[in-house]
Amino acid sequence: MLLSTALGGIGLLGGCSLPARRRDARRNALGARDVLLLDELGETIVPATPGLGGARAAAIGLYMIATVNACWQREEAQAFVRGLDALEAACAHEHGKGFTTLTDAQKLGFLTRWSVDPAGAGMVAMLKRLTVHGYLTSELGATQALRYDPVPGSYRRIRYAKGDRRWAT
Numbered sequence: 736m737l738l739s740t741a742l743g744g745i746g747l748l749g750g751c752s753l754p755a756r757r758r759d760a761r762r763n764a765l766g767a768r769d770v771l772l773l774d775e776l777g778e779t780i781v782p783a784t785p786g787l788g789g790a791r792a793a794a795i796g797l798y799m800i801a802t803v804n805a806c807w808q809r810e811e812a813q814a815f816v817r818g819l820d821a822l823e824a825a826c827a828h829e830h831g832k833g834f835t836t837l838t839d840a841q842k843l844g845f846l847t848r849w850s851v852d853p854a855g856a857g858m859v860a861m862l863k864r865l866t867v868h869g870y871l872t873s874e875l876g877a878t879q880a881l882r883y884d885p886v887p888g889s890y891r892r893i894r895y896a897k898g899d900r901r902w903a904t
Contacts, residue, residue, distance in 0.1 A: 798869035818858035
């Protein structure tokens with residue numbers, strides 16, 4: 736419900752059709768056709784740097800699809816799908832082509848403008864949260880972008896007796 740409220744607005748939640756990619760106004764989940772778009776959006780938010788892959792290298796599109804489809808309430812997932820469709824429609828209206836075909840500078844400019852537009856601010860904020868969380872919890876993000884120190888020691892099975900309290904750490 737929170738996402739639905741944050742994404743409120745007719746411009747953001749309306750369906751669209753694009754010349755290169757026709758959208759089904761009745762669809763309510765993300766699918767394989769969204770991976771490239773979500774990867775490009777994620778890469779714009781967390782770009783690759785010399786020696787370190789960006790969001791695309793962390794398979795952010797697949798992460799977003801799994802998170803939205805499997806973990807969110809149906810209404811929130813549907814609002815996200817409609818928001819993604821509205822983002823593509825706004826991009827096509829502004830640039831005459833879809834987001835994935837823009838240059839890197841155009842992608843960044845579009846997302847920057849859309850993040851302050853009332854119709855797109857909630858969607859861009861959700862994309863940023865999903866991208867940063869997905870990237871930092873991916874193997875790439877956790878081991879290369881962040882410092883990583885595996886828990887020292889070896890695995891030791893702990894046997895519990897009935898009534899024993901469990902370990903918190």
